[in-house]
Amino acid sequence: MSRSPSVPERPHREIDPDLSDDERLEALRGHFEDLTEVRDQLSEQLDAAEERREQLREKVNSVERENETLKSSSLYISTVEDVLEDDEVVVKQHGNNQEVLTDVSPRIAESVESGDRVAVNDSFSIQTVLDAETDARAQAMEIAEKPDVSYDEIGGIDEQVQEVREAVEQPLDEPELFEDVGIEPPSGVLLHGPPGTGKTMLAKAVATETDATFIKMAGSELVRKFIGEGSRLVRDLFEMAREREPAIIFIDEIDAIATTRTESKTSGDAEVQRTMMQLLSEMDGFEARGDIRIIAATNRFDMLDRAILRPGRFDRLIEVPEPNQEGREQILEIHTREMAVDDGIDFADLAAETEGYSGAEIESLATEAGMFAVRDDRTEVRHEDFTNAIEKIEDDDSSDVISSAGYFYQ
Numbered sequence: 043m044s045r046s047p048s049v050p051e052r053p054h055r056e057i058d059p060d061l062s063d064d065e066r067l068e069a070l071r072g073h074f075e076d077l078t079e080v081r082d083q084l085s086e087q088l089d090a091a092e093e094r095r096e097q098l099r100e101k102v103n104s105v106e107r108e109n110e111t112l113k114s115s116s117l118y119i120s121t122v123e124d125v126l127e128d129d130e131v132v133v134k135q136h137g138n139n140q141e142v143l144t145d146v147s148p149r150i151a152e153s154v155e156s157g158d159r160v161a162v163n164d165s166f167s168i169q170t171v172l173d174a175e176t177d178a179r180a181q182a183m184e185i186a187e188k189p190d191v192s193y194d195e196i197g198g199i200d201e202q203v204q205e206v207r208e209a210v211e212q213p214l215d216e217p218e219l220f221e222d223v224g225i226e227p228p229s230g231v232l233l234h235g236p237p238g239t240g241k242t243m244l245a246k247a248v249a250t251e252t253d254a255t256f257i258k259m260a261g262s263e264l265v266r267k268f269i270g271e272g273s274r275l276v277r278d279l280f281e282m283a284r285e286r287e288p289a290i291i292f293i294d295e296i297d298a299i300a301t302t303r304t305e306s307k308t309s310g311d312a313e314v315q316r317t318m319m320q321l322l323s324e325m326d327g328f329e330a331r332g333d334i335r336i337i338a339a340t341n342r343f344d345m346l347d348r349a350i351l352r353p354g355r356f357d358r359l360i361e362v363p364e365p366n367q368e369g370r371e372q373i374l375e376i377h378t379r380e381m382a383v384d385d386g387i388d389f390a391d392l393a394a395e396t397e398g399y400s401g402a403e404i405e406s407l408a409t410e411a412g413m414f415a416v417r418d419d420r421t422e423v424r425h426e427d428f429t430n431a432i433e434k435i436e437d438d439d440s441s442d443v444i445s446s447a448g449y450f451y452q
């Protein structure tokens with residue numbers, strides 16, 4: 043900050059009364075000159091102060107304008123690549139990856155660091171640095187230190203539960219077993235099957251059982267909601283897992299980032315490709331015997347880019363099918379455990395009536411049956427509530443819910 047200039051001293055001159063007229067005149071002239079000099083100095087200082095005030099006023103105006111722009115216009119998200127001298131930085135725009143040399147508003151120049159996510163205006167000038175809350179990282183991942191799903195809540199897929207336990211739980215709990223035998227455990231496990239069959243539940247249950255942190259990222263969100271940030275978020279996902287070992291990374295709807303390459307070369311496709319390449323490179327550099335396990339899920343197995351299924355990547359495929367008669371019966375029993383149900387319910391009969399239902403649809407059926415009891419002012423749910431619920435669901439959804447179960451998954 044500039045110091046204010048010192049105020050000149052007021053000139054003072056004693057005039058001896060014994061002086062001759064000429065001498066007094068000379069002394070007064072001298073005093074007058076001193077006063078004029080001081081006046082000139084003060085006037086110069088006043089000019090400088092006014093100039094400074096003008097500069098400050100301009101600065102205030104520019105900050106106000108900046109503020110207005112910030113409030114009124116859309117800003118673009120970029121990442122700071124490099125911070126140079128004189129408030130200049132190189133930013134990389136999300137979406138098209140274009141690098142731009144730009145300047146930072148002096149107001150925030152000191153808080154900008156390389157790697158920060160920032161908002162830039164139309165002329166690429168950095169307006170604000172995004173904090174952790176606005177950071178997509180927090181929004182894009184679901185993290186559960188202690189997910190609360192146990193194996194006995196999963197019905198009808200015992201074989202798959204067993205396979206997942208061998209491929210995921212054992213390498214975490216008993217890595218020495220694999221070392222002794224001299225084999226690498228599977229790098230990644232891919233669960234594939236129709237929607238609502240328990241794939242997410244299965245991944246959560248292993249995390250619960252092994253006391254691992256469960257970190258979920260949805261492939262579809264990466265490409266729809268966080269456009270341009272996919273590869274960075276994938277990097278963050280693995281970094282987050284390393285920070286929280288033991289951890290289970292669960293990538294849901296992996297098909298969204300790992301579909302077979304299309305002919306079109308739109309920027310969106312290139313972005314999806316980059317996200318997938320990042321995922322592959324994270325997996326390739328991974329220690330399979332380590333404390334991080336990777337599970338992915340898809341209900342569009344046919345569309346997957348085979349590159350992700352190579353050894354060292356998702357090399358253990360587990361199909362999670364729609365439940366069969368026995369499976370549906372088990373799932374019905376699981377989802378009515380907490381309900382007040384009548385002894386006369388014939389679960390085997392209901393299972394036969396619900397062919398083609400997924401686990402998620404059976405869960406909705408149980409809730410719907412409960413609703414029939416509530417409507418009838420009863421606290422106990424009866425067999426006919428279930429049959430009424432089946433009828434209602436099939437009437438309501440004959441065109442979508444039930445048939446969609448097998449729609450994407452062939």
Ligand SMILES: Nc1ncnc2c1ncn2[C@@H]1O[C@H](COP(=O)(O)OP(=O)(O)OP(=O)(O)O)[C@@H](O)[C@H]1O
Nearest residue numbers: 195196197237238239240241242243373401402405
């Ligand atoms: N096998 C099952 N046993 C018990 N409940 C199940 C089963 N499958 C699904 N459910 C119920 O359906 C809900 C949704 O299941 P989940 O999210 O695990 O399915 P998903 O296979 O991951 O589906 P999507 O492919 O749509 O992501 C679960 O919370 C659970 O209540």
